[in-house]
Amino acid sequence: MLKPLEKIKMSPKVFVSHASEDKERFVLNFAKQLRANGIDAWLDKWEMLPGDSLVTKIFEEGIKDAQAVIVVLSKNSVGKPWVQHELDAACVKRINTGSKLIPVVIDDCEVSEVLKATLWERIQDTSAYQPNLERIISSIFGVSDKPALGDPPKYVEHLGTSIAGHNKLDSLIYKMACEFALKAGSRHINASAFLKDGELLVPESKLRESIEILGEQKIFELQHFLGGEFPSISLTSYGFEIYARDYVENYSEIFRSVAFAITNKKLRSLSQIKNELKFNSFLIEHVLRMLASQNSISVSWVLGGDCLINRVSPSLERSLN
Template sequence: MNNSPIVFISHSSKDKDRFVKCLTEQLISRGIDAWYDDWELEFGDSLIDIFDKGISKCDVFLSIISKNSIGSNWVKEEFDAGFVKKIAGETKFIPIILAEDNIELPSAVHHIRQCIIDDISNYDIKFEELVKDILGISKKPPLGNPQYFNDEDMIVFKKLGDYCLDEGFDYIFDPYKVSEICEKSDDELAEYIKALEEEGYLKDERENVGGAFTSKSITSNGFYHYFTSYVDGYNEIYKNLINVIYGLNLFSFDEIIEEMNINKNIVLGLISYFKDEGYVNVYRYEITQITTKGKRYFKKFICD
């Protein structure tokens, strides 16, 4: 089923070859269902179909504002129809300003954030922003976790996380190993370990085997905090992994690790985090399903 938003492009016929046809083709190539009169209307169709079949059904209304459209009565009728739908909350209204025409903008768009294109022959960056806005993809990076700990807590936590970069984030630390890694006694470590456990970054793995605390491992939430706090380029890694899983439909852990070409334990840690957050289902070494919750979340980060 195609869930792409329907986009209506209001424009002057004089801007078709100059800009609009190319824009429409780009949107179509990105999976966006753009309603373009030259493609939708056949010989003999009524031009009123533009309103009945185009504007009335669109989810997003793009208004191309140029020196050609600003004086067009027909474009004004489309503009007004699209703006009424915006006011009714039935469509997203995006003015696209061809700035090189140096025109006075309609007063109705002064309060709306506009997509301003300075050069119609080179607008790749602005186009990517437009695609994200049409699809409702957030431009914000994933939110890191706030720190409620003191510096010594985080020194201990970072040392454990650094160790797991080599051993895997499912590694089980016994008290003696923690003491060795952190170069502290069990008694010195007890308070730090308790603080990290209470915040949900560490969890019990076995019954008490002696020492000041039981064996622990890093939780998926703890991994995510380590990842966003101490891994360089975490934002790009996060988005790239989502694109590999969602966009390329690679579900085998080995395939995903090969495609990512980074430390495999970071990839496996993120997959474990996605599983615990309910974004994917996992069996053995394969993602068996991206959940509905996962699809909705991942869509915020999908890009080509």
């Protein structure tokens, strides 16, 4: 029976460019730390033997095969011709292959112009740099400590198009209130209008904020109470009218039918019009309120919720003839 193949561990190869003067004080230990963390750090001390060609070993073997080049920048290295040549080769490689080029600054020194558009890792203390090392390792392996994306809030899936320039969250609250009014047959909105499966669809803080904003914009009339309770909410005629024009099917025909019942059929009460037209009672009441606000009719509201039409304007009569 064949044994399963042993998993091959792939370690990224990294070329460490530096000045020889920095080897003992920083580079050697730094490269050891990289190797201890699964990174195949290429260092001349370990890779080159007497008789080797500097050009072949460094440029054809070291830099050419590296997935990343770390350039250790110090007062010693910034003026070294070899370090500059290695940097030039690393820049070309980054352009051609997309390999990483990581500047590690260990002194207060002048940084080459070609690296000024690259994010550096500055090490203040060459004897204690664990956080710096961890960021460098993360960069080489291409990992991030960015938190994973969670599920979006439940209410997001219910966000639709905006209503009359309101943002999508305010529009959602606005729409839920109007739908509640149509179903309940009342302009007075209670907290159940904003429930979904028995729970508030929107976090309470956001719901309260949207209610207050819609109140400021005359979509809602609000009455506030002591003790932090939800305010009493009433949907204004203005607020429902904006919603109805875009979301109530055949609203213009309903509006005209109510007006026609008043002018041509001479119906003079809300109850009579409801019996005649069989439309949603809240819609009929809303149309009467809108006609009254336009001075097309004058009305009196009586106990029991009925509305008596006292006068019809000549302009409304003429508009429907």
